[in-house]
Amino acid sequence: MALDRWIALAFIALCCVYGYAAFFTMDDQLPPILRRNPVWPSTFPKILTILGMVVGLVVLFTSKRKAESDAAKDGAIDLNRLGDYHIGQALALLGLMVTYALTLRPLGFVGSTIAFLVIGAVILGERRFHILIPVTAVAAGSIWYLVQEVLGIFLRPWPGIFM
């Protein structure tokens, strides 16, 4: 089965969950006075559920594989040749982003950002550390200054124990 049909199937499943919440659980919390209204908080989600189901089924049953010539566009990603791409690097970077999200507060902005940028570049094959580390340090420092001092948004620069 083509990927777009799997996605349509997942979408229909999502509509089922969404629709269940809209049709069966949401109205329980509604105060009696609001029940006299012609429109409830669940009205719009109910309409969306039905529309979503219909469109999901249309995609599921009518979508067809695109012509081969379309897939060969310059620079486009062809799903059949997925093995040829740097999937590992992409996954490693995604993992790195999650790690960054989890360490941003405990490690502080400057430390975690330098680590993120350096490790990210290393994953992509960069080995010139004498350029990499100064560039990332300057970038992290100046972005912190810009955000904290110019835009006035609080960003803790160092780990909590130093502050």
Next chain:
Amino acid sequence: MLEGILIGLTAAVTPFNLIMVVMGCVIGTLIGMLPGLGPMSIIAIMIPVAIGIGDPTAALILLSGVYYGAIFGGSTSSILLNAPGVAGTVATSFDGYPMARKGQAGKALTIAATASFAGGTIGAILLMIFAPALSTVALLFHSAEYFALMVVGLSAIAAFAGTGQVAKALMMTILGLMLGTVGEGALSNTPRFTFGMMDLQSGFSFITLAMAMFALPEALFLVMNPARAASGSSDDSGKITGMRITRSEARTIAPVVGRQSLQGFFIGVLPGAGATIASFLGYAVERNIAKGAEQEEFGKGSIKGLAAPETANNAACTGSFVPLLTLGIPGSGTTAILLGALLALNVTPGPRLMTDTPEVFWAVIISMYLGNLVLLILNLPLIPYIAKILTIPRTFLIPFILFFTLMGSYLGQNNSTELLILVGFGVVATILRFADFPLAPLLIGFILGTMLENNFARAMQLYRGFDFILERPMTMGLLALAVILVVLPSYRGYRARKRAEGVADGD
């Protein structure tokens, strides 16, 4: 109108706002040049900065500058490297790159700059004429018509998504609308679809969603397929000479610029069309009406073939502001992001924008002239130096793109959970991109969702039910139009498929 222009001039021509125009154009040009980063990603990355500024006029001026700059920067990489930074400048590379190969890179850049300038400026004049007229009409609209109009807008975006894509685009729109219902609704303060999670109480942040839909998948695609970014390997960018164009060349492109400014502007006004379609259509029209030798020249370095898409895409960018500023309905992903930014700044675009906050409305229009002027002044002499950015190695570039994506979403909410939501949505968006699902309708659906539901609820309450559809002929007409927009392309696709199958059977 004169009064409006004066209001705009006083608001836009302050030292701070002028700095914003210049900054927006420079940042837009620099980032737009990088292959793979479209105006949507760039604007999404810039939003926290714009919101941080606090003043809606300055913020919108900055973001519009970024928008033009991105389109302009994209044309530079199209001409020099045959690697369009944005989809709207793909048509530019058809004739721009052959010119550069012939050693006329300087001339090609000059033509691109002047054509963009002319397209943008004529577009701004048309915007000044049409927007006030349209908002006068729009003031007569009630919530029922607004609801219907938004439905038309959403269906049009799906309908223009391309053959075989209508159902997919509709699916994405509905997904966007569904995501928009998460959190505390405007109707009553009951939390919806939060599944007991506090972080979902205020709903998803649109910046996070915008980043996840555009910037993150694009960056991941750059990682997965290095061929996508042809940067860092060219030595063409080093030598750009002969920027001058002759008087006869100027005379040749003048009618092209005139025609394409008008055509591009009106295509830009249509929901869902935008700069990409305008540039391709502009190129095709000019090639068809060119005669003999001139037509032969198209694709081999024709100056007309370069001027046409460049004029059209800039005029279309300006045109896409018409529905945003007058109706509050974005016609493209980029204007949807701008709408989100405006809402975050407590400005509600729509017909009342001109009466309530005329300084915002007119300052944006005036800043369009200024922006185009800045781009012309800035780019002509500086292009050889700016083009050096194309030589930044991707090992440095990609971590920085990812970092700015993360920062953009973090600064909006100051919450690390937002980053996890971003990565999660980013992965989903990448999978959707693999299967060729258009993502702009999702974001537009998400941003319009709340407004759509509010207007729907208001209409329902006024008419005690669905009667508003029957009792207001205009609402019914608009909703019928929406149905036609969706059904017609699907039906035609179905007919074409049946006919093709019939032919195959006959053989």
